[in-house]
Amino acid sequence: xxxxxxxxxxxxxxxxxxxxxxxxxxxxxxxxxxxxxxxxxxxxxxxxxxxxxxxxxxxxxxxxxxxxxxxxxxxxxxxxxxxxxxxxxxxxxxxxxxxxxxxxxxxxxxxxxxx
Numbered sequence: 284x285x286x287x288x289x290x291x292x293x294x295x296x297x298x299x300x301x302x303x304x305x306x307x308x309x310x311x312x313x314x315x316x317x318x319x320x321x322x323x324x325x326x327x328x329x330x331x332x333x334x335x336x337x338x339x340x341x342x343x344x345x346x347x348x349x350x351x352x353x354x355x356x357x358x359x360x361x362x363x364x365x366x367x368x369x370x371x372x373x374x375x376x377x378x379x380x381x382x383x384x385x386x387x388x389x390x391x392x393x394x395x396x397x398x
Contacts, residue, residue, distance in 0.1 A: 317346040317373030327380045338387035
């Protein structure tokens with residue numbers, strides 16, 4: 284996984300805008316193995332610190348394994364397990380860890396829009 288996170292602060296934010304009339308934006312990235320829950324959690328902690336409580340506005344989970352030369356005759360159980368962990372279990376693990384930050388932004392947006 285290579286994670287890029289971006290937090291956009293609206294111009295009405297109590298923090299001083301640094302990115303022009305549309306607010307300020309920060310971009311950070313981290314790398315982790317999507318089949319490794321502790322690596323995902325570590326990456327989430329790094330990004331969460333950089334977001335500074337703003338929440339995550341987008342998660343693109345683009346990790347995957349594709350082996351075009353594999354066939355039923357050549358693939359083995361180890362390859363299938365590794366592919367399944369990366370392509371199926373990995374996205375679920377990512378969602379479980381990052382959903383907290385995604386909902387944090389939603390809650391922050393609702394609070395700001397009610398004022």
